Amino acid sequence: MGSLFRSEEMTLCQLFLQSEAAYACVSELGELGLVQFRDLNPDVNAFQRKFVNEVRRCDEMERKLRYLEKEIRRDGIPMLEIPGEVPEAPQPREMIDLEATFEKLENELREVNQNAEALKRNYLELTELKHILRKTQVFFDEHEGGANTTESMTRALISDDPNKHMGQVQLGFRDKQESLEFLPCFVAGVILRERIPAFERMLWRACRGNVFLRQAEIDTPLEDPSSSDQVYKSVFIIFFQGDQLKTRVKKICEGFRATLYPCPEAPADRREMAMGVMTRIEDLNTVLGQTQDHRHRVLVAAAKNIKNWFVKVRKIKAIYHTLNLFNLDVTQKCLIAECWVPALDMETIQLALRRGTERSGSSVPPILNRMETLEDPPTYNRTNKFTSAFQNLIYAYGVATYREVNPAPYTIITFPFLFAVMFGDLGHGALMAAFGFWMCYKEKPLQAKKIDSEIWNIFFGGRYIVLLMGLFSMYTGLIYNDIFSKSLNIFGSSWQNNYNESTLRENKALQLNPDSEDYLQYPYAFGIDPVWQLAEANKIIFMNAYKMKISIIIGVFHMLFGVCMSLWNHIYFKRRISIYVEFIPQIMFLTLLFFYMVLLMFIKWTTYGPSPPYFGSQDPEIVKTSGFCAPSILITFINMMLFKTDANTRPQCDPTMFAGQIGLQKFFVILALMCVPVMLFGKPYYLMKEQKKRASQGHQSMEAAAENGAAGGAPAPAPRGHDDDITEVFIHQAIHTIEYVLGSVSHTASYLRLWALSLAHAQLAEVAWNMLLRKGLKSAGYQGGIYLYVVFAGWAAISVSILVLMEGLSAFLHTLRLHWVEFQSKFYSGEGYLFQPFSFEVILDSAGQTEE
Amino acid sequence: MACKLCGPKLSLCGLVLSVWGIIQLTLMGVFYFNGAVALLEDLPLGENHHSIEDFVAEVKNGYSQNAYNCWIAALLYVITLVISGHQFWMNNRSSVSM
Numbered sequence: 001m002g003s004l005f006r007s008e009e010m011t012l013c014q015l016f017l018q019s020e021a022a023y024a025c026v027s028e029l030g031e032l033g034l035v036q037f038r039d040l041n042p043d044v045n046a047f048q049r050k051f052v053n054e055v056r057r058c059d060e061m062e063r064k065l066r067y068l069e070k071e072i073r074r075d076g077i078p079m080l081e082i083p084g085e086v087p088e089a090p091q092p093r094e095m096i097d098l099e100a101t102f103e104k105l106e107n108e109l110r111e112v113n114q115n116a117e118a119l120k121r122n123y124l125e126l127t128e129l130k131h132i133l134r135k136t137q138v139f140f141d142e143h144e145g146g147a148n149t150t151e152s153m154t155r156a157l158i159s160d161d162p163n164k165h166m167g168q169v170q171l172g173f174r175d176k177q178e179s180l181e182f183l184p185c186f187v188a189g190v191i192l193r194e195r196i197p198a199f200e201r202m203l204w205r206a207c208r209g210n211v212f213l214r215q216a217e218i219d220t221p222l223e224d225p226s227s228s229d230q231v232y233k234s235v236f237i238i239f240f241q242g243d244q245l246k247t248r249v250k251k252i253c254e255g256f257r258a259t260l261y262p263c264p265e266a267p268a269d270r271r272e273m274a275m276g277v278m279t280r281i282e283d284l285n286t287v288l289g290q291t292q293d294h295r296h297r298v299l300v301a302a303a304k305n306i307k308n309w310f311v312k313v314r315k316i317k318a319i320y321h322t323l324n325l326f327n328l329d330v331t332q333k334c335l336i337a338e339c340w341v342p343a344l345d346m347e348t349i350q351l352a353l354r355r356g357t358e359r360s361g362s363s364v365p366p367i368l369n370r371m372e373t374l375e376d377p378p379t380y381n382r383t384n385k386f387t388s389a390f391q392n393l394i395y396a397y398g399v400a401t402y403r404e405v406n407p408a409p410y411t412i413i414t415f416p417f418l419f420a421v422m423f424g425d426l427g428h429g430a431l432m433a434a435f436g437f438w439m440c441y442k443e444k445p446l447q448a449k450k451i452d453s454e455i456w457n458i459f460f461g462g463r464y465i466v467l468l469m470g471l472f473s474m475y476t477g478l479i480y481n482d483i484f485s486k487s488l489n490i491f492g493s494s495w496q497n498n499y500n501e502s503t504l505r506e507n508k509a510l511q512l513n514p515d516s517e518d519y520l521q522y523p524y525a526f527g528i529d530p531v532w533q534l535a536e537a538n539k540i541i542f543m544n545a546y547k548m549k550i551s552i553i554i555g556v557f558h559m560l561f562g563v564c565m566s567l568w569n570h571i572y573f574k575r576r577i578s579i580y581v582e583f584i585p586q587i588m589f590l591t592l593l594f595f596y597m598v599l600l601m602f603i604k605w606t607t608y609g610p611s612p613p614y615f616g617s618q619d620p621e622i623v624k625t626s627g628f629c630a631p632s633i634l635i636t637f638i639n640m641m642l643f644k645t646d647a648n649t650r651p652q653c654d655p656t657m658f659a660g661q662i663g664l665q666k667f668f669v670i671l672a673l674m675c676v677p678v679m680l681f682g683k684p685y686y687l688m689k690e691q692k693k694r695a696s697q698g699h700q701s702m703e704a705a706a707e708n709g710a711a712g713g714a715p716a717p718a719p720r721g722h723d724d725d726i727t728e729v730f731i732h733q734a735i736h737t738i739e740y741v742l743g744s745v746s747h748t749a750s751y752l753r754l755w756a757l758s759l760a761h762a763q764l765a766e767v768a769w770n771m772l773l774r775k776g777l778k779s780a781g782y783q784g785g786i787y788l789y790v791v792f793a794g795w796a797a798i799s800v801s802i803l804v805l806m807e808g809l810s811a812f813l814h815t816l817r818l819h820w821v822e823f824q825s826k827f828y829s830g831e832g833y834l835f836q837p838f839s840f841e842v843i844l845d846s847a848g849q850t851e852e
Numbered sequence: 853m854a855c856k857l858c859g860p861k862l863s864l865c866g867l868v869l870s871v872w873g874i875i876q877l878t879l880m881g882v883f884y885f886n887g888a889v890a891l892l893e894d895l896p897l898g899e900n901h902h903s904i905e906d907f908v909a910e911v912k913n914g915y916s917q918n919a920y921n922c923w924i925a926a927l928l929y930v931i932t933l934v935i936s937g938h939q940f941w942m943n944n945r946s947s948v949s950m
Contacts, residue, residue: 489890786928788924792876
């Protein structure tokens with residue numbers, strides 16, 4: 001049987017590897033990605049394992065690479081994607097080379113960065129000094145252009161700012177007056193602009209107004225070398241007198257992280273200093289440029305290889321991690337591994353192992369040994385890009401039990417179909433299909449782009465589902481004859497108008513009777529007749545009747561199919577008893593009640609209707625098969641369940657749909673109800689009998705126990721107490737029976753969501769058309785064209801966002817539920833665990849994702 | 853050459869919308885021109901009609917008027933297509949040259 005229908009057969013193998021060859025062999029297996037290793041030293045912690053040193057070295061290398069990558073990113077150098085193939089895992093001895101390379105690169109880079117930072121700091125200081133000199137020059141020059149002694153200037157400056165002192169207590173003012181006798185000193189510096197107000201206040205208070213502060217803003221932002229942020233600063237100059245104040249001012253400056261610079265008093269000195277500063281800045285600039293160039297060169301060289309290096313290091317690390325899971329032989333000459341292997345791939349794995357041995361130059365071939373085990377093997381379904389999306393939908397509910405029937409292949413058709421029943425609209429389906437087709441058509445370039453957005457990845461991962469959902473929706477849209485809530489009249493409607501002019505003029509609403517010439521007596525060729533779009537009075541009623549019946553029919557078939565899947569499971573796992581006491585009563589219950597209801601629908605559709613040549617005839621035979629006599633299926637079904645017959649309110653009609661209906665229905669219901677105790681007690685009774693037989697015959701083989709199915713095909717569980725076992729089976733069976741019986745009813749009703757969502761979608765589409773596009777279409781004159789242009793854009797936006805995206809999402813979720821609950825509950829236990837092979841591809845992918 | 857007015861996303865959006873608009877509005881124009889009954893409800897019709905002939909004339913007039921309006925809107929979308937296509941091309945080229 002194909003592997004799509006069931007998971008792969010797995011074998012547990014023991015692998016003996018020679019110590020020297022182990023690395024190469026594991027690397028080959030990693031490239032292959034078909035082997036899942038088991039941890040053989042689970043009680044040993046991570047630090048006591050054999051290859052912990054190597055793993056640590058790899059971690060260190062990875063750290064260095066990340067550092068390099070960060071630096072490369074900071075400089076905005078594009079990192080080259082690996083051209084062509086992914087490099088193989090390097091030999092262990094290459095590791096030392098790699099380590100040396102990274103070490104060198106890192107050190108070089110750190111040195112360059114340190115130098116650059118020192119240079120930048122220097123540069124900052126010089127720039128600040130330059131600004132100070134320039135600004136203070138202005139201060140000094142401001143009032144007494146010709147004067148060159150600081151005293152006179154200070155005096156001018158102080159008197160220049162009278163309101164500073166006016167508000168102060170007299171003390172300050174007087175102090176100033178006295179201070180003029182002394183030689184005023186000053187300090188100049190630079191401070192962050194936002195600190196200025198606080199700084200000013202502090203100075204004022206601490207020095208009691210005895211100092212005088214001038215400040216000017218530096219217009220250009222300066223780069224802070226440690227954080228490389230752009231900061232705004234201000235130049236200040238403080239005048240004061242006396243040493244005491246000087247220390248105080250200096251302390252305050254320190255406290256506010258202001259940098260003070262020596263500023264000569266004489267203008268000539270200042271000019272000279274400015275000149276010196278300028279030349280030094282020039283020099284520094286060239287040096288800085290060279291440093292940057294060097295850094296850039298180093299990084300560009302690294303950027304060429306960094307992706308390759310990452311892959312190599314990650315591969316080495318993964319190999320050593322795997323080797324850590326192995327068991328050391330007593331002789332230390334060989335490593336023992338245990339692994340799960342798909343039975344079909346044994347040959348490929350052997351080949352890979354041989355390749356690994358040859359590469360390592362070892363003489364002893366590795367030994368791959370099958371082992372017998374009682375453990376449940378992992379579930380492994382081989383998928384391709386098309387089936388993997390559907391398989392993931394199934395896995396999202398639960399990983400299949402080992403070798404259980406896999407619902408994925410059926411989901412490929414039923415999922416888009418059930419979705420389309422809810423989403424039936426040719427226009428919206430076409431939009432969705434176009435999007436899906438575009439994603440499938442541009443698959444390779446889009447994959448190579450590696451877009452990080454999570455929502456995009458969900459859509460892209462399900463691109464084949466989206467495409468299929470779109471195509472199926474177009475089909476159901478044609479059936480419903482809905483394109484953006486309008487109908488297409490492709491084959492010509494089967495209805496015609498036979499009313500005369502005056503009748504048409506007099507009446508607001510008129511009926512077209514199918515039991516007359518109004519209906520041509522042959523249906524529209526495909527789907528719903530387009531005339532229904534114009535039937536404002538009863539379109540919804542008609543569509544509801546149709547869609548509800550369709551939903552129930554689809555639902556019952558879907559569930560019947562699910563129950564049949566369980567037969568497949570029972571046969572495969574050799575649970576013969578389960579076929580008799582579970583499958584047969586289950587399918588009988590469903591068929592006798594719900595499939596019978598479906599049959600009634602078909603009988604109703606085919607029996608009742610107009611009889612063409614005798615329109616409106618009162619002949620009793622014709623009346624009996626006319627639409628007038630058609631019974632309600634729902635009422636019929638309810639009456640069947642309640643063993644009740646309503647009084648016939650239409651004497652000209654037959655009370656039943658066919659002869660013997662009442663008797664047959666009673667028989668069906670009784671038979672169906674009799675299935676319930678079989679489901680409930682069949683299995684416990686059989687087990688009890690079995691155990692009694694065994695007790696009388698002494699201990700028998702495990703075969704019988706294997707048949708009870710409770711252990712899921714695995715050999716029988718350890719013998720337990722007799723009563724304990726039986727009660728457990730009883731409870732289990734009771735739960736399942738109740739779930740199934742109640743479920744049949746509620747699940748059948750649950751399929752009505754197909755109708756409900758379909759109705760909602762059709763109505764929403766109609767509202768969108770009537771509220772938006774109609775407004776554009778109804779505007780008269782040629783300017784209506786321009787108005788239509790605008791309205792169309794709005795309508796398109798609403799259509800995509802609400803009708804395609806939101807409605808699509810809700811229909812998707814409901815479809816998912818119908819599959820998970822209504823379909824899979826009939827046969828799918830989903831108690832397995834996933835096969836997670838050791839594969840470089842997976843490891844590299846996940847590492848690449850976490851990094852971004 | 854003309855400058856870049858909109859970013860890559862807006863120009864792509866314009867591109868998709870205008871392709872959709874051209875297809876749908878042209879088709880709707882054809883349907884109106886042929887007098888599709890399904891679109892009758894979307895015609896700009898007055899309330900009072902004195903005679904059947906009067907009504908039929910108005911409906912016919914409405915159909916052809918709406919057909920032209922649809923085609924006008926489709927034409928406007930052709931212009932949008934050209935503009936957003938040009939913008940899209942500009943965006944693509946600039947991102948490649950970067």
